[in-house]
Amino acid sequence: MTTRAVEPWTLEPMVGFVQEAGARLVLVMTSAGQVLAQHGFSRAMDVMSAAALGAAIMASTDEIARQLDQPPFAALNHQGERHGIFLAAVPTNRGRLVVLVVYDLDVSSLGLVQLFFGQLAADLRAASPKPEVPKQVLAADFERDLGNSLNALFGR
Amino acid sequence: MSLVNFTAREIACKIVYYGPGRSGKTTNLHYVYDRVPDSRRGQMVSLATQTDRTLFFDFLPIDLGQISGFSTRFQLYTVPGQVYYNATRRLVLQGADGVVFVADSQAQQLDENLESLQNLQSNLLEHGVDVRSLPLVMQYNKQDLPRELILAPADLDDALNFRGVPSFGADALHGAGVFETLKGISELVLKRLAAGSPA
Secondary structure, X not given: OXXXXXXXXXXXXXXXXXHXXXXXXXXXXXXXXXXXXXXXXXXXXXXXXXXXXXXXXXXXXXHHHHXXXXXOOOEEEEEOOOEEEEEEEEEEOOEEEEEEEEEEOOOOOHHHHHHHHHHHHHHHHHHOOOOOOOOOOXXXXXXXXXXXXXXXHOOX | OOEEEOOOOEEEEEEEEEOOOOOOHHHHXXXXXXXXXXXXXXXXXXXXXXXXXXXEEEEEEEEEEEEOOEEEEEEEEEOOOOHHHHHHHHHXXXXXXXXXXXXXXXXXXXXXXXXXXXXXXXXXXXXXXXXXXXXXXEEEEOOOOOHHHEOOHHHHHHHHXXXXXXXEEOEOOOOEOHHHHHXXXXXXXXXXXXXXXXX
């Protein structure tokens, strides 16, 4: 099982949640679908697809709530034959995050996931750092690397 | 907003292909998907209607490899072009690091292109983003159609490219200009990161 965090402060809360709730897959992401932490996915790219879809579901239900002139829905749950999907948002110093949880119905349950999600949300809120001033990322001469990478990507 | 992990030296950026219905946004992503090796791309996700019109978005993650020592991934999205899907179009724009505006070069589609460009500006403003501050390139697609039906890139620049951003003629169905467009927007987005600007 792959467990990793792009932003290290998200790792401990997520690992604790996975153990307590018996979750199979977990994604912690920004509301735009950028993954901050993940558990249980094997291919990085598939993680991105799941994140894009999860963020889109949250965004569309938020928009429905907005059009109904009510606060965003707290959480969404879809129950399948063998797996359940739970999606919820957490306001943090890092902005509004979205958590996607996939759980096996013979190992966990919606009640268990909801129970420990409250703790996950509190832990993420407490651990989230204040926004930083953006700093320079790439060297000024990145264009050559970019040109080489794209040429290789397109077989040129 | 770009996600930069200084510890693992990773960058993830979101690029949105925007434009009127049937201008070729999804076709751009299909061409990229077909040309990029399996190991460098993820699954292409298409949320489409039964007639293959984009309902919510298409999504394609690609791995650019190492840029300046950072493992760099781009997430390519399209928006639904049809006018009545504006709510979903606005959602897909959220957190975009750069936009490719795919215009339909047919002369009779000029009004649709202008309307879509104004719609882009208005949807970005709803996210608090000034279109002038966002990396943007123009792609004039369907340049393979008979000359009497289309406008030349220079004419489309006059009509649509108010900011004088990089523009590319294209025939996305056969791949002409797709690579150049992706390269153009990649450069702008990464230049912004290199300058240390807020992403």
